[in-house]
Each structure stands twice: as C-alpha cells, then as structure tokens.
Amino acid sequence: MLIILSLPGLFRPRKIQQGWPGWRMLIRDISLSAVALEVGSLLSALLAAYLFQRQWLRADLAKPSAASLLIQASGTITLYDLYLFGVHRLLHLGPLFTYLHSVHHRSTAPTPVTAFAIHPIEAVINFVFLPAFMVLTPVNFYAVMAAGLYFQVAAIVLHSGHEVFPRWWRRSALGYLFPTVRFHDFHHSQGAGNYGIITTIWDRLFGTTVPIAWR
Numbered sequence: 001m002l003i004i005l006s007l008p009g010l011f012r013p014r015k016i017q018q019g020w021p022g023w024r025m026l027i028r029d030i031s032l033s034a035v036a037l038e039v040g041s042l043l044s045a046l047l048a049a050y051l052f053q054r055q056w057l058r059a060d061l062a063k064p065s066a067a068s069l070l071i072q073a074s075g076t077i078t079l080y081d082l083y084l085f086g087v088h089r090l091l092h093l094g095p096l097f098t099y100l101h102s103v104h105h106r107s108t109a110p111t112p113v114t115a116f117a118i119h120p121i122e123a124v125i126n127f128v129f130l131p132a133f134m135v136l137t138p139v140n141f142y143a144v145m146a147a148g149l150y151f152q153v154a155a156i157v158l159h160s161g162h163e164v165f166p167r168w169w170r171r172s173a174l175g176y177l178f179p180t181v182r183f184h185d186f187h188h189s190q191g192a193g194n195y196g197i198i199t200t201i202w203d204r205l206f207g208t209t210v211p212i213a214w215r
C-alpha cells in the first residue's frame with residue numbers, strides 16, 4: 001500500500017478502477033485486517049498446538065529436497081485452492097454472505113489492505129485448513145508454510161487494484177490458469193463470480209467465471 005501511495009506516477013496507468021476509496025475506507029480495512037489476522041492466526045496456532053499435543057498432528061520437520069518441496073507445496077496449494085474456492089462460494093450464499101462475507105465486500109474497489117479485511121470467523125475458516133491438512137496427510141511442514149505464504153502474497157497482489165501482470169502474461173496459458181488482478185477486482189465490483197484466489201481452475205470447472213476479467 002505504501003509503495004503504491006509513494007509512487008503514484010508508476011502505478012496510475014495500471015489502475016483498474018478510477019477514483020480513490022478514501023482514508024475512511026482504508027482505515028476501516030486496516031483495522032479489520034489487524035483483527036482478522038490476529039484472531040485467525042492465533043486460533044489456528046492454538047488448534048495446531050492442541051493437535052500436536054494430542055499427537056494427531058505429526059509435523060514432518062525434515063528438510064526436504066528442492067524437488068520434493070516443489071511437488072508437495074504444489075499439491076498443498078492446489079488442494080488449499082479448492083478448499084478456499086468452496087468456502088468462498090458458500091460464503092456468497094444467503095445469511096453467510098449477510099453476516100460474514102459482506103464485511104469483505106464493502107470495498108467495491110479493493111486496495112492491498114482489503115486482502116485480509118474479512119470477518120474474524122472467515123479468517124479462522126481460511127486458516128484452519130493448513131493444520132487440518134497436516135493431520136490428514138504426512139505433508140512436509142515447509143511445504144505447508146510455502147503454501148500459506150503463497151496464499152497470503154496472492155491475496156495481497158489480487159487486491160492491489162492495479163493490473164501488475166503484463167499483457168503477454170494475460171494472453172498466455174499462465175494468464176488462463178492463474179487469476180490476474182482484474183479477475184478478483186471484478187469479483188468486488190460485480191459482487192459475484194471469479195471466486196478463485198490461487199488459480200482459476202475451479203471457476204472454469206464450475207462455470208463461475210466473469211469472462212471479461214482476463215482479456
């Protein structure tokens with residue numbers, strides 16, 4: 001956010017929606033993010049500690065080879081993406097949207113600080129996947145950390161409000177499989193469709209894409 005504010009000339013040509021959300025909206029999103037990240041990470045860490053203590057979670061802390069890390073992290077990211085897509089799709093239904101997810105959609109023109117401006121319950125639902133995944137599979141701890149980091153970086157980039165991906169990327173297979181910033185920005189401006197954060201695979205499979213988003 002600070003980079004965008006300090007270099008307006010560099011970022012203005014890439015801005016997706018014109019206008020300025022206002023300091024009030026920014027402060028609101030920063031406050032919501034602080035609460036959601038605090039509650040979400042604290043409760044998921046407590047859950048992980050409890051599961052570890054009960055010996056249900058046996059974290060594989062061995063240093064993996066680069067190839068093993070890549071394969072395990074890719075698998076974890078793909079399944080995490082499916083989980084997040086399913087959760088996000090459900091959060092757009094009836095009371096779940098009204099009482100939980102509408103908090104995130106107050107920003108119709110997202111900024112980087114909108115990424116985690118979500119209801120604390122939504123944060124917990126998003127974060128508990130990773131400790132639960134370590135209970136259900138013998139996945140390596142570092143692969144899980146890589147998947148968590150990837151999700152957080154992707155969420156911030158997709159809420160930047162600026163199309164950071166070059167035209168060649170958007171027109172390539174990469175732009176077809178991975179969401180551009182415009183892809184998620186449309187989710188906020190339209191209020192529905194384009195639910196994926198890590199890939200567009202599940203949106204394409206379930207027919208929930210907004211076609212204008214990637215060209």
Ligand SMILES: [Zn+2]
Nearest residue numbers: 088092101187
């Ligand atoms: Zn949404």
Ligand SMILES: [Zn+2]
Nearest residue numbers: 104159184188
């Ligand atoms: Zn969003």
